Amino acid sequence: MKPxxxxxxWVLVTGASAGLGRASALRLAEWYQAKPLIVGRRLDNLSELQAEIDERFHIPCEIIVTDQREIEGREKIxxxxxxxxxxxxLLVADLTSFGPFDASRADAYAEVIETNILSFTDLLTGLIAIFRQQPFESSIIAVSSLAGETSVPFQAVYGASKAYVSxxxxALSVExxxxxxxxxxxxxxxxxxxxAAVSDLKWGRLGLMDVDRCAAYACHALVHRQxxxxxxxxxxxxxxxxRTLPRSLTSRLAALPYRRPR
Structure with a gap:
């Protein structure tokens, strides 16, 4: 498939207030001369990003300040x-919850499911409907995680939500x-x-991918329609x-980076 x-x-980037979303918006403007439409909940962060894109690349950039968990927010987008x-x-916005699975964390799990599954699905449905009506080709990449490819102790609900996304x-790529x-x-x-900084990892940043490098891969996937x-x-x-080791073993290995609760 051609790039x-x-x-x-215009390229939509959700979760652009920080992290991978922010880095991806910068990469799209710098490498591809695309015009980012950036979405997030923090106006100050989005305004700073918009100003940086204008100053460094002289590329138009528009802001949507909203919470995509709200129906009105998704309609606005x-x-x-x-x-x-x-x-x-490029759909980056997501939420995580780390720590042992416990009933006292039910509200946090509900937020993860609402953000990563329910509101994501509704927004995706709307975007596909719009894109199908346009007279030109389009691409949507949703950010999942390796956590969705195996069970991840201490981020179990997050991993399960990413398995849903992947x-x-x-399925939709075939449909x-x-x-x-x-x-x-x-x-x-x-x-x-x-x-990652709040995920209570044993080895801190060791083994974590640089966010700008990761953004380059994400933008490549978007443009090359992977x-x-x-x-x-x-x-x-x-x-x-x-995919090759026993599932029970991969689950135990996936738990190794996390500090076990006392």
């Missing part, structure tokens, strides 16, 4: 996507074949972001191991 031409086109005739979407996008709308998932391992992409040789080897 999707996104130069001078969809309306702007239709108005600007957005060509591609499996949904694999939408020939429609002009390409969809796929991007499954990194640990990334050196604020999310149905499933894993960044970096180390992550690919981890994925292969998860």
């Amino acid at each position: 999707l031409p996104i130069k001078n086109s 969809a309306a702007k996507v239709a108005e600007l005739k957005v060509t591609a979407a 499996n949904l996008m694999r 939408l074949a020939g429609t002009g709308v390409s969809v796929g998932s991007f499954a990194p391992g640990g990334i050196d972001t604020d999310m 149905s499933f992409a894993i960044p970096g040789i180390g992550n690919r080897l981890t994925y292969l191991a998860s």
Whole structure:
């Protein structure tokens, strides 16, 4: 499949307030001369990113300040996507919860499920409907995780939610074949972001992928319309191991980076 031409086109990036979303918006502007439509909940962060894109690359950038967990937020995103005739979407926004599985954390689990599954699915449905009506080809990449490819103790609900994302996008990539709308998932391992910093990892940043490097892979997956992409040789080897070793063993190995609760 030929790369999707996104130069001078609008590209939606959710979760752009920080981390992978922010780095991806910068990469899209710098390397592809695409115009980022950035979405997040923090106006100050988005405004800073918009100013940086303008100052460094002289590329137009628009902001949507909203919470995609709210129906009104998703409607706001969809309306702007239709108005600007957005060509591609990188869906980064997600939420995690770490620690032992416990009833006292039910509210946190509900937030993860609402963000990573329910609101994500509703937003995706709206984007696909808009893209299918446009007279040009488009691409959607949803950020999943290697945590969705095996069970992950101490981030169990997060991993389960990412398994949903990966499996949904694999199915839709087949359903939408020939429609002009390409969809796929991007499954990194640990990334050196604020999310990783609060995950209580034993070895700190050791083994985490640089966020700018990860963003380069994510943007490549979007432009090349990959149905499933894993960044970096180390992550690919981890994925292969998860497919060849006994599931019980891979689950125990996946638990090793986390501090066990006392």
